[in-house]
Amino acid sequence: MRPADSRSKSRLPLAFSVPKREDQHNEDSFQRSAKGVYALSDGASVSFDSASWARILVRRYTRDPEFTREWLSAAIAEFRKLYDRDSLPWMQQASFDKGSFASLLGVRIADGGRAIQVLSVGDSLAVLCDGDRIKATFPLSTAAEFSASPQLICTNPTHNTFLDKLDFAYDLVADWTFRGLEQPALLCMTDALGHWLLSQRDRDSSPISVLRRLRTPGAFARFVQEERAAGRMKRDDTTLIALW
Amino acid sequence: MAYQAEISRENPTCILFVIDQSGSMDEISEAGRSKAAFVADVLNKTLYTLVTSCSKSDGVRNYFDVGVIAYAGSQVRSGFGGALSGDIVHPIHAISEHTLRVEERKKKVDDGAGGIVELKTKFPVWFDPKSEGGTPMRAALGRTIETVSGWCEQHPRSYPPTILHVTDGQSTDGAPEEMADGLRQISTKDGQALLFNLHVNTAAGLEIVFPTAEADLNDEYSRMLFRMSSPLPAHLAKFAGDKGYAITDGSRGFIFNGDPQCVVDFFEIGTRPRLVADR
Numbered sequence: 360m361r362p363a364d365s366r367s368k369s370r371l372p373l374a375f376s377v378p379k380r381e382d383q384h385n386e387d388s389f390q391r392s393a394k395g396v397y398a399l400s401d402g403a404s405v406s407f408d409s410a411s412w413a414r415i416l417v418r419r420y421t422r423d424p425e426f427t428r429e430w431l432s433a434a435i436a437e438f439r440k441l442y443d444r445d446s447l448p449w450m451q452q453a454s455f456d457k458g459s460f461a462s463l464l465g466v467r468i469a470d471g472g473r474a475i476q477v478l479s480v481g482d483s484l485a486v487l488c489d490g491d492r493i494k495a496t497f498p499l500s501t502a503a504e505f506s507a508s509p510q511l512i513c514t515n516p517t518h519n520t521f522l523d524k525l526d527f528a529y530d531l532v533a534d535w536t537f538r539g540l541e542q543p544a545l546l547c548m549t550d551a552l553g554h555w556l557l558s559q560r561d562r563d564s565s566p567i568s569v570l571r572r573l574r575t576p577g578a579f580a581r582f583v584q585e586e587r588a589a590g591r592m593k594r595d596d597t598t599l600i601a602l603w
Numbered sequence: 604m605a606y607q608a609e610i611s612r613e614n615p616t617c618i619l620f621v622i623d624q625s626g627s628m629d630e631i632s633e634a635g636r637s638k639a640a641f642v643a644d645v646l647n648k649t650l651y652t653l654v655t656s657c658s659k660s661d662g663v664r665n666y667f668d669v670g671v672i673a674y675a676g677s678q679v680r681s682g683f684g685g686a687l688s689g690d691i692v693h694p695i696h697a698i699s700e701h702t703l704r705v706e707e708r709k710k711k712v713d714d715g716a717g718g719i720v721e722l723k724t725k726f727p728v729w730f731d732p733k734s735e736g737g738t739p740m741r742a743a744l745g746r747t748i749e750t751v752s753g754w755c756e757q758h759p760r761s762y763p764p765t766i767l768h769v770t771d772g773q774s775t776d777g778a779p780e781e782m783a784d785g786l787r788q789i790s791t792k793d794g795q796a797l798l799f800n801l802h803v804n805t806a807a808g809l810e811i812v813f814p815t816a817e818a819d820l821n822d823e824y825s826r827m828l829f830r831m832s833s834p835l836p837a838h839l840a841k842f843a844g845d846k847g848y849a850i851t852d853g854s855r856g857f858i859f860n861g862d863p864q865c866v867v868d869f870f871e872i873g874t875r876p877r878l879v880a881d882r
Binding site: 405406407408411442445448449450451452453454455456457515516517594 | 609651654655656657658659660663699702705712713714722723724725726727
């Protein structure tokens with residue numbers, strides 16, 4: 360893909376993240392590059408060091424968005440250098456060997472939105488909108504799909520064998536465009552927010568219009584707290600990247 | 604709905620293993636190992652897996668309280684040795700810190716580049732095989748009731764305790780059924796305690812796995828163990844089904860004449876709540 364057209368209309372990227380609980384570490388990670396590349400990763404809490412793994416994935420993706428098996432091997436090698444395995448206590452060594460898991464959602468925007476490529480492994484969600492209408496979602500399309508255990512990228516290659524059966528360019532990628540949309544917007548989010556959005560999509564008040572009003576970290580945090588309290592949103596690290 | 608509580612550090616759940624160490628557990632299987640040795644090995648691996656699932660780079664998170672009750676001869680006691688022997692139930696971080704020993708084993712793993720490498724791996728041992736005397740099952744279940752009652756009082760909102768009872772023979776201190784009935788009545792707000800029973804055998808091919816009705820069983824002893832066992836909650840029934848077992852509505856958490864593979868699967872299915880811990 361060609362790099363984003365600098366003459367095109369620039370979109371305001373907003374990014375917010377709220378941890379599962381105030382006193383707990385946020386294991387979501389997100390990053391963007393100046394070349395129109397955005398990445399989001401949701402580290403799985405029940406694994407060794409998913410926060411570091413998620414950071415490595417988003418940083419590498421925004422530098423080099425060509426996701427290949429070699430790309431993944433290099434990312435795993437970088438993670439493994441963070442720890443001296445043999446010196447870890449047995450319980451940490453066992454958890455290190457089991458692996459750290461995370462999703463990866465990457466977006467490349469070229470030609471001012473004429474070409475948008477979305478890559479997704481796991482259950483983080485990309486949403487293409489026109490005004491308050493949802494035009495497309497990827498990789499999931501219904502709230503019910505979030506109840507299945509997602510296949511996440513792992514620092515232990517034996518847990519990545521599901522990727523062997525996939526054609527990366529076909530199975531992991533969606534190609535979208537802003538062309539023809541009157542009020543285009545692109546959202547990237549981790550699973551708690553993705554489930555909320557798809558479960559609310561048929562409500563009178565569009566969930567997109569609700570998210571559109573959130574312009575500050577404080578407003579986003581209050582929204583998440585209210586939806587959790589109302590039982591409409593799962594308590595999990597919750598992250599949104601929005602290009603309105 | 605029962606069995607929906609999120610397992611977290613604020614609301615851990617309890618997993619209790621009740622292990623028969625009577626003399627008959629020294630019977631040698633076709634594989635050349637005693638039932639006691641095999642059960643001890645599976646229990647150590649199960650504890651290892653539970654601790655591993657709670658371990659992060661910054662420490663062990665207490666998603667589980669875990670206990671082992673061992674019974675044999677005239678004794679019912681903690682199955683743990685050393686610093687853990689004073690109490691039955693311990694937070695999982697304490698269990699991770701107090702092993703009997705840590706052995707070094709070797710395993711072959713994918714090197715991530717298409718090859719295989721041999722890795723030295725530390726393997727903890729908490730539980731050594733023992734087998735002597737009679738089978739005081741009734742007393743063991745009485746001790747289990749005391750333990751589970753106390754735990755539920757302290758954790759009223761938690762996913763309820765899961766008790767995995769492993770035996771190879773009949774009780775020698777009286778009928779255990781009423782004790783099992785009492786145990787299954789203990790509850791948290793998320794549901795009643797789950798009692799799953801495994802009867803082990805050294806021979807393969809005789810097993811009856813997760814039966815649905817007493818009529819499926821041939822003798823009064825197996826029918827009693829069936830009645831003593833809780834129905835599998837939906838998420839465990841699904842997991843057992845995914846492992847290839849024929850599960851129907853009402854299947855009990857009970858295996859009779861379980862061979863070694865049944866023992867492994869019983870422990871894995873029974874400790875499945877670890878996998879619903881928050882992501």
